Amino acid sequence: MGLPALSKKDAYEVGFAQAANDTPWRVAQTASMRDEAARVGCRLVCTDARGSAARQVSDVNAMVVRGVDLIFLSPVEGEAIVPAVTAAKAAGVPVVLLDRRLDPSLAAAGEDYLTFMGSDFVEQGRRLAEWLVRNANGKTKIIEIEGAEGAAPAVGRKQGFDEAVTAAGGFKILASRSGDCVRDKGRQVAETLLGTHPDANVVYAHHEEMAHGAVAALDAAGRTPGKDVIVLSVGGGTEILQAVADGRVNAVVECNPRFGPLAFETLHRYANGERIGPWVKQADGFFDMSNVAAGISRAY
Incomplete structure (x- = not known):
């Protein structure tokens, strides 16, 4: 039929x-x-x-x-x-x-x-990686905060980003862990990973809520998000775009x-x-x- x-x-x-x-x-x-x-x-x-x-x-x-x-x-x-x-x-x-x-x-x-x-979730991750390659200015040590484990957006965003930074060379993903697309869990994961990897200078969050959590974790650690540490995310809401305008998040690919x-x-x-x-x-x-x-x- x-x-x-x-x-x-x-x-x-x-x-x-x-x-x-x-x-x-x-x-x-x-x-x-x-x-x-x-x-x-x-x-x-x-x-x-x-x-x-x-x-x-x-x-x-x-x-x-x-x-x-x-x-x-x-x-x-x-x-x-x-x-x-x-x-x-x-x-x-x-x-x-x-x-x-x-x-x-x-x-x-x-x-x-x-x-x-x-959306093309793989392309979303790739676009952020390509921006990073062009604008890293020596910041190459990455913490990745993934979305919900096994969900198509998380799988695709990780694949596109990881493949692109690996192909570019010179970058290292120090740690990658799920934050379930939740702000407070994103904060907790960022705090833990930044504590384990104090040399990290890039945070890639698969969802804007986790990016906000990561920014809070960076503030608490005495590091300046957007300057000391590059912050990348997927989203497009007013709050995350205002964070870009304020210089606290560096780049956001929209999920329209x-x-x-x-x-x-x-x-x-x-x-x-x-x-x-x-x-x-x-x-x-x-x-x-x-x-x-x-x-x-x-x-x-």
Whole structure:
């Protein structure tokens, strides 16, 4: 059974099954989907699973019963949502995953659902490493604070960064440990690793919350973040970009939450009969002192 078709219409009723509206990033993502739906004249049926996989399964099933034309889905938990994705396909409703993939052994893009739309996490790590290589000025001893163990963002951000600094030569990753994308745990991990490796002069945090924690740890250790120690991170919220503007964080690669334009562009491309590949990449910005002032004005 092939993927469900999407007929050309003047307007569509579209579902958006959000995992949770519990962070500024998620709130910005939902707002972007709502804004773009309104701009292009689509009706958006938006739900909030509040972090519950069971609730999200119910949300998606209700959208299928309602007969929406297409469902955008940000999964709470991969395995639990697969039966709902399969049911949507059987009912003739295309599904597009946003920002979180499913295990391809359980459900595959282009077969069980239309496509995955999201950032290139490997590229995010690589871009930060390339900035470091250009701007290190002798700072080469790195502490890495990883995201949630085994999660795709953490795996990709580590792979891209580690490969690039290794290829550049002259850099050394002294230690790497998970901070679970939590500010206080990021602080604790940074304190521990800085205590063990007082010669570290670069901190790479996979998530902006952990970067804030690392900055606090550097302050407590009597070291000046952004000067004595280069601080790199992934994010794009107002607080982290202000830290860049203040010189306390050196560079941030964006993880762009504004999926609305790309999502509805993809919907219309599919309705027009275009082939949609298994991965539609979200474009992410990059901020350092040279351009952060403009970035703050549109930060989430």
